[in-house]
Amino acid sequence: xxxxxxxxxxxxxxxxxxxxxxxxxxxxxxxxxxxxxxxxxxxxxxxxxxxxxxxxxxxxxxxxxxxxxxxxxxxxxxxxxxxxxxxxxxxxxxxxxxxxxxxxxxxxxxxxxxxxxxxxxxxxxxxxxxxxxxxxxxxxxxxxxxxxxxxxxxxxxxxxxxxxxxxxxxxxxxxxxxxxxxxxxxxxxxxxxxxxxxxxxxxxxxxxxxxxxxxxxxxxxxxxxxxxxxxxxxxxxxxxxxxxxxxxxxxxxxxxxxxxxxxxxxxxxxxxxxxxxxxxxxxxxxxxxxxxxxxxxxxxxxxxxxxxxxxxxxxxxxxxxxxxxxxxxxxxxxxxxxxxxxxxxxxxxxxxxxxxxxxxxxxxxxxxxxxxxxxxxxxxxxxxxxxxxxxxxxxxxxxxxxxxxxxxxxxxxxxxxxxxxxxxxxxxxxxxxxx
Numbered sequence: 001x002x003x004x005x006x007x008x009x010x011x012x013x014x015x016x017x018x019x020x021x022x023x024x025x026x027x028x029x030x031x032x033x034x035x036x037x038x039x040x041x042x043x044x045x046x047x048x049x050x051x052x053x054x055x056x057x058x059x060x061x062x063x064x065x066x067x068x069x070x071x072x073x074x075x076x077x078x079x080x081x082x083x084x085x086x087x088x089x090x091x092x093x094x095x096x097x098x099x100x101x102x103x104x105x106x107x108x109x110x111x112x113x114x115x116x117x118x119x120x121x122x123x124x125x126x127x128x129x130x131x132x133x134x135x136x137x138x139x140x141x142x143x144x145x146x147x148x149x150x151x152x153x154x155x156x157x158x159x160x161x162x163x164x165x166x167x168x169x170x171x172x173x174x175x176x177x178x179x180x181x182x183x184x185x186x187x188x189x190x191x192x193x194x195x196x197x198x199x200x201x202x203x204x205x206x207x208x209x210x211x212x213x214x215x216x217x218x219x220x221x222x223x224x225x226x227x228x229x230x231x232x233x234x235x236x237x238x239x240x241x242x243x244x245x246x247x248x249x250x251x252x253x254x255x256x257x258x259x260x261x262x263x264x265x266x267x268x269x270x271x272x273x274x275x276x277x278x279x280x281x282x283x284x285x286x287x288x289x290x291x292x293x294x295x296x297x298x299x300x301x302x303x304x305x306x307x308x309x310x311x312x313x314x315x316x317x318x319x320x321x322x323x324x325x326x327x328x329x330x331x332x333x334x335x336x337x338x339x340x341x342x343x344x345x346x347x348x349x350x351x352x353x354x355x356x357x358x359x360x361x362x363x364x365x366x367x368x369x370x371x372x373x374x375x376x377x378x379x380x381x382x383x384x385x386x387x388x389x390x391x392x393x394x395x396x397x398x399x400x401x402x403x404x405x406x407x408x409x410x411x412x413x414x415x416x417x418x419x420x421x422x423x424x425x426x427x428x429x430x431x432x433x434x435x
Contacts, residue, residue, distance in 0.1 A: 070091055095119065114160055118155040161207055169196060170193050171192040202251060206260060239279075241296050250262070275317070337352065349413070406429040
């Protein structure tokens with residue numbers, strides 16, 4: 001599974017409120033909630049079936065730009081034959097950036113029909129803004145929306161795993177069991193008020209939480225199991241970056257026992273220019289197995305680097321193509337190939353080792369995801385009137401403006417390449433899979 005950053009201290013007295021009786025089906029795959037309405041703040045759900053029973057084969061797409069105060073979402077059901085059916089279209093408020101007036105971000109998570117999103121709630125003018133996480137099930141599941149109050153710290157990232165909800169904020173990782181709603185429990189707390197945990201990535205029973213900006217960049221490693229609090233197996237310092245940060249991550253099992261690989265994308269900007277790293281980092285016996293004080297963009301890192309010269313604005317190093325475009329999506333196929341969405345360069349397909357040049361599926365693609373053994377990409381068709389395909393107007397109209405219709409592609413690997421096997425036109429230009 002791949003997660004990207006969204007770019008919040010003490011959760012305070014965290015309370016849980018429900019808008020009605022919480023059915024087990026809601027918690028097994030739910031997201032979104034409502035304000036407390038004077039009811040018993042301790043829901044009493046029925047016994048919750050396992051997520052495997054209740055889980056729906058669904059994807060959730062997001063359309064949002066930083067200037068927009070709300071985000072648009074599209075539910076997509078994946079049929080047994082790999083075809084897709086469009087479901088509900090939804091809209092939700094985004095989170096105001098606390099240090100950048102007029103700009104917003106989202107903190108959302110989705111897993112097999114369960115949708116969690118963070119929102120800011122009203123507060124007296126003399127008090128800091130408060131936040132809550134809203135949880136609901138999409139796809140026709142019965143039950144009420146549930147609100148989990150999380151206090152003044154703005155959530156930077158959410159993640160759903162094994163029937164629980166992770167909440168990342170500045171210096172803190174918290175968790176709550178959605179089968180037995182209660183105040184979120186602090187799993188990790190660090191004295192780093194301006195450094196947020198804003199990447200969660202999972203495979204199987206392992207979850208990695210990354211504080212992705214400003215050295216030292218820290219990560220915490222958990223084992224998850226349904227019905228139990230996550231077990232913190234350890235923490236480690238991620239390789240440093242010169243004026244850079246981690247933006248994307250994907251976690252997969254490694255070749256040996258008790259071994260994992262985390263693939264990362266890390267953009268940077270330094271005096272000589274700017275660029276991005278695509279690297280693979282091994283985790284062995286619950287420890288990050290890389291040289292101490294290693295720099296990803298210091299030369300000789302465990303991956304590939306693309307770099308643009310600041311003086312000429314010309315690329316000096318590219319994995320493929322002639323123009324630099326940002327890596328905006330990352331996933332790992334079941335056979336180990338690494339897929340990267342690279343904007344106007346399309347989808348790049350790398351070997352598991354990242355060695356050699358990637359193959360390319362041409363087009364304009366913004367995100368990629370692996371889901372139940374299948375591969376999908378969020379792309380866009382050529383823009384009308386000859387406008388650049390990747391162009392995006394500012395303001396609220398940007399999601400729907402004519403910048404090239406959004407399409408959901410079904411993909412399949414053939415040897416070292418990926419090919420398109422299905423194409424579904426979308427009602428808006430969606431740029432992100434929520435996971």
